[in-house]
Amino acid sequence: MERGWGSLAELGEAGAAQEEETKGGGERLEDPAGATLQGQEQEDRLREVNLSTQRLRVLPLAVLSNSTLESLDLDRNKLRRITGISKLCNLKSLILSKNEFVDFPSEIQSLVCLERLELNQNQIRIIPEGVFSHLSRLKHLRLNNNRLCALPRDLAACGGSLQYLNISNNLFRTFPQPVLQLARLQEFHVQNNALRQLPRELFQGQSLKMFKAGGNPLREPPTEVCAGGIQQIRNYFSQLQHGLGQEDKRVKTMFLGASLAGKSTICRSLKQGQSKLVPKEERTVGIEISEFQMEDFTFLFWDFAGQLEYYMTHHVFITPQALVILVINLHMYQTNDKTFKELVGFWINNLSMRVPNSVVLPVGTHVDCCQEQEVAEKTRDIMARITAMLAERKSNLAHFIDNLEGSEEPKFYVDQWERLKEMESCTLTAKNLFWMCFCQILNLVAVNCTDHRDIRKLKTIILKHVKNEELFPEVVRVLPPVYRQVEAAIVEIAQSEEMADHGMMDLQYLLSKLSQHKHLASLDRELLQDILRYLHRIGLIVWYEEIKHLESTVFLQPTFLITMFKLLVRHHLVQQLESISVETLIGEHATIRDRANWVWTFKSKAMLCHQAVRALVKHQLCSEGRWDVFEEIMGHRPHRGRGKLFSLLEHFELCLEVKHTEALNPQAREFVPGKPWETTRSQGESWYLFPTYLNQTEEVSEFWGGDHAEDLHIRAYFSPEIPEGFFQRLLVKACSFYSTHWVAKVTCLLVCNGKPLLIKENNQRAYSYLELRSRKPSERTGFQFAWDFLVAVVLIIQKLAEEWPGLHVCVKTPCRTSGCPAEFLWPDMDGTGATTKEDVKTCGTCGHRFGAELLLPKGEPGVPSLCRSCAQGKEG
Numbered sequence: 001m002e003r004g005w006g007s008l009a010e011l012g013e014a015g016a017a018q019e020e021e022t023k024g025g026g027e028r029l030e031d032p033a034g035a036t037l038q039g040q041e042q043e044d045r046l047r048e049v050n051l052s053t054q055r056l057r058v059l060p061l062a063v064l065s066n067s068t069l070e071s072l073d074l075d076r077n078k079l080r081r082i083t084g085i086s087k088l089c090n091l092k093s094l095i096l097s098k099n100e101f102v103d104f105p106s107e108i109q110s111l112v113c114l115e116r117l118e119l120n121q122n123q124i125r126i127i128p129e130g131v132f133s134h135l136s137r138l139k140h141l142r143l144n145n146n147r148l149c150a151l152p153r154d155l156a157a158c159g160g161s162l163q164y165l166n167i168s169n170n171l172f173r174t175f176p177q178p179v180l181q182l183a184r185l186q187e188f189h190v191q192n193n194a195l196r197q198l199p200r201e202l203f204q205g206q207s208l209k210m211f212k213a214g215g216n217p218l219r220e221p222p223t224e225v226c227a228g229g230i231q232q233i234r235n236y237f238s239q240l241q242h243g244l245g246q247e248d249k250r251v252k253t254m255f256l257g258a259s260l261a262g263k264s265t266i267c268r269s270l271k272q273g274q275s276k277l278v279p280k281e282e283r284t285v286g287i288e289i290s291e292f293q294m295e296d297f298t299f300l301f302w303d304f305a306g307q308l309e310y311y312m313t314h315h316v317f318i319t320p321q322a323l324v325i326l327v328i329n330l331h332m333y334q335t336n337d338k339t340f341k342e343l344v345g346f347w348i349n350n351l352s353m354r355v356p357n358s359v360v361l362p363v364g365t366h367v368d369c370c371q372e373q374e375v376a377e378k379t380r381d382i383m384a385r386i387t388a389m390l391a392e393r394k395s396n397l398a399h400f401i402d403n404l405e406g407s408e409e410p411k412f413y414v415d416q417w418e419r420l421k422e423m424e425s426c427t428l429t430a431k432n433l434f435w436m437c438f439c440q441i442l443n444l445v446a447v448n449c450t451d452h453r454d455i456r457k458l459k460t461i462i463l464k465h466v467k468n469e470e471l472f473p474e475v476v477r478v479l480p481p482v483y484r485q486v487e488a489a490i491v492e493i494a495q496s497e498e499m500a501d502h503g504m505m506d507l508q509y510l511l512s513k514l515s516q517h518k519h520l521a522s523l524d525r526e527l528l529q530d531i532l533r534y535l536h537r538i539g540l541i542v543w544y545e546e547i548k549h550l551e552s553t554v555f556l557q558p559t560f561l562i563t564m565f566k567l568l569v570r571h572h573l574v575q576q577l578e579s580i581s582v583e584t585l586i587g588e589h590a591t592i593r594d595r596a597n598w599v600w601t602f603k604s605k606a607m608l609c610h611q612a613v614r615a616l617v618k619h620q621l622c623s624e625g626r627w628d629v630f631e632e633i634m635g636h637r638p639h640r641g642r643g644k645l646f647s648l649l650e651h652f653e654l655c656l657e658v659k660h661t662e663a664l665n666p667q668a669r670e671f672v673p674g675k676p677w678e679t680t681r682s683q684g685e686s687w688y689l690f691p692t693y694l695n696q697t698e699e700v701s702e703f704w705g706g707d708h709a710e711d712l713h714i715r716a717y718f719s720p721e722i723p724e725g726f727f728q729r730l731l732v733k734a735c736s737f738y739s740t741h742w743v744a745k746v747t748c749l750l751v752c753n754g755k756p757l758l759i760k761e762n763n764q765r766a767y768s769y770l771e772l773r774s775r776k777p778s779e780r781t782g783f784q785f786a787w788d789f790l791v792a793v794v795l796i797i798q799k800l801a802e803e804w805p806g807l808h809v810c811v812k813t814p815c816r817t818s819g820c821p822a823e824f825l826w827p828d829m830d831g832t833g834a835t836t837k838e839d840v841k842t843c844g845t846c847g848h849r850f851g852a853e854l855l856l857p858k859g860e861p862g863v864p865s866l867c868r869s870c871a872q873g874k875e876g
Ligand SMILES: Nc1nc2c(ncn2[C@@H]2O[C@H](COP(=O)(O)OP(=O)(O)OP(=O)(O)O)[C@@H](O)[C@H]2O)c(=O)[nH]1
Pocket: 257, 258, 259, 260, 261, 262, 263, 264, 265, 266, 277, 278, 279, 280, 282, 283, 284, 285, 304, 305, 306, 307, 327, 365, 366, 367, 368, 369, 447, 448, 449, 450
């Protein structure tokens, strides 16, 4: 058999050197100090036993006979009971997480010294009374990921000691009252249950420091209040005491779908209660937002433009807990794969990745342009394909799970397995175990937008759905009257004569304006800010506290924000650039020649200099009659201060500041793992790269010099696919680390310490991956560096992927034998160095043996965590 590239022989010398090192390490144990250490270690071992991941079904007798045992770790086994555990009466810590318990192991009541008990990730439904009354020293209790809907009353007996309690991911519908007796509780996790209400008493004491309740259909206090933390919840309850809570029924409704589907037409017709055809010339640019009342529900309509260029901004605005109206032009729809993907599949796929628990109502338009039978056929076809698509996704996930479970060393894949299990439950259809775990696609409604009866029918159907509490448990929010008063005051300020129509206002000025309102005069600023945060979370205003340049700006009209985005993220930007008037050029100290240069650089490199951006923005604002906001959003001085626009675009990774248009600043300080790194703020004009506008060029492959068979080579696979815009955002993130880089539409070359790393995007159905390649080091010492670089980029990919909760990414190394289809799956990268410790890996398919360095990062402790902090450092 022919040997593959990079076989064991390639690492001959390196392997021998390592063996030497291991021997040297062994000798050290024999010195006297080492012997004392060993004795101490042995003693500790008698008190602490770790039997995690052993596939145990019963407790080993040897363990039960050791009555001095203080800590027993049985994490990730197959235990259903632990008969005999009561003998271990000195036990202080008992870990039984990720086993197969259905019944609570009551023998635990004898372990009166217990301080830490972990029973998370089991199947426990009921905890009997009479266990916790014996555990008065218990400080730390994990019961998350079970099937619990109540806690025993005697948990109160741990009131003097319990500091940490986790009951997240269970089935609690009402708040477990015994928790209120836990006077010393500091950290409480109750996420992902079915709670509607939290008791005021929980927040009355001062002990609680950390509280998490996301993923509950909370009405009182609403999720958007809880997201503000304990102090905001306390403020909320103290306001509720002053006046009766009012019910607010509000639904964020997002209109999505391909270009010219009829989104704006439906949106406007629903608002006006009659057919309101939108002329083609009035296409939506960016997003339009409007508010509208149906019965006692307030609908906040978000109408998204269908052109792909704008999709880059969609991820900012597509948020969970909304009704999504997916508009499909039935006249354009053909019963084939291609149109399904373009008009329907693309949108559902993106929603299932970004907001896996969304409710989607497909609406077919242009019925008047179709035959009656055609409408029925197309409706059936769309629904059947959606069902098949979701089924395929589910079976893919099941397949990934099976693969991990069947792997030789499942313990290396626990994190990936858990994440997949979580996603699998999200893609099931309604009425699942957890209220939030559905991606519900409702039946398609076919309408003729020219007929007002169809509009009325659609309105009735929408109302019926939003009244369904199973579908929309969070529509109702209980609010203290002051919340509504602040909202009303803001609307008044926004509409006042004094207010410029861009609706941007300085935070301090807004707060003082609010204090002038008669009901709000006595409110303190902290409470007012809390309410502004709430209004930001429900999408009524925008206040990005987390962006430094925008922390003191409140956007009272969120649409203006989109106006800002669309100045630079839009259709036909080149034509806009070409049409900048001579007056504007002169105003920016530029010439017609400069303009030609800008157009050339933009077309070839997707870059604009600061001066070009200023001229472009000025040109567009003038043509829209909004000249007044130019300085506000671009900053006052042409070459300094970058203004609000760039802060926004950079925050959402839509553009990247670069220092040189040629070789992209080859002198820049680079990021080298392990060494301090800072961005260079060199002189000269800034250029901005807009990756959305990149074209395919040969430049990257020229600098890379073509793939070599012996390259180190890995792939990050994406399921169901690489989200639109993902690669461009990765590019912005990665290039801001590695300031020497070359980029093109689907490829990017990063350089670190003079070594190149290539990233290539391949997005095909059922075969979507990012390929990462670096040259095989010529010396053994070079492997560490090469893998550090690769791992750092993988971690940036994983970090970015977290923004798509329904996305699964897994990293594999293809077998190095040419033609062998096998791949080596990467273990979880949890920062503990869970990489390979073996020297040799054998391919299960072709049987070739390879030096492990050629396939996976070696398990040098600390390296992955170092890379992790680097990847996350930029997040700041
Ligand atoms: N005959 C007929 N025309 C419709 C119907 N619905 C929409 N239209 C027309 O289709 C065209 C596109 O409608 P829009 O509402 O602008 O579509 P959109 O989805 O908002 O399009 P973008 O703004 O490009 O994203 C307009 O000219 C509408 O008048 C329908 O049911 N029947």
